[in-house]
Amino acid sequence: MLEADSSSLSLSALYAQLSPELERIVSANIRADAALLEEACQIAWAGLVANRDRLVPGTELGWLATTATREALKLARTERRELSLDAEEEAEGELLELALTPEPQQVIELRERLAEVRQLPARQQRLVMLHGFGYRYEEIALVTGESRRTVERQLLRAKRRLACLRQAAVASER
DSSP states (O other), X not given: OOSSOGGGSOHHHHHHHHHHHHHHHHHHHOOOOHHXXXXXXXXXXXXXXXXXXXXOTTOHXXXXXXXXXXXXXXXXXXXXXXXXXXXXXXXXXXXXXXXXXXXXXXXXXXXXXXXXXXXXXXXXXXXXXXXXXXXOHHHHHHHHTXXXXXXXXXXXXXXXXXXXXXXXXXXXXX
């Protein structure tokens, strides 16, 4: 695989020799766009520059592949977390259409509910909104990068907190 001992190669020669193989390995391990994979490989190379003296000669490719794969997963999770609902809607080319115009009393109730949701922590707000849009727990977990159990737990906490807020609002009206 390596034509010469990697400890005797300059960094530029090592890059020229290992870079194509590294990109092939990472693209085989992770399904993502080419820009994300390239970014992950570059982060791994930067790590190699910083840590080359600590690596056993000849293990650079394995270290790079492991590091780049982990970085690609991190970048993909971050990208999914930051994907807005508007971007997802535009990507699918669908527009939301309101079938009926709500009555004024319904508008007031909806605004009150939104005000209650805004009192939740940002993380719980995001999960409640996604759940309200009809996403299942698994889909929410995929979009946010959280585990399914975390989504369940955070939604349960949010529902409990909203129930307490509603009870407090009813009690203050009396």
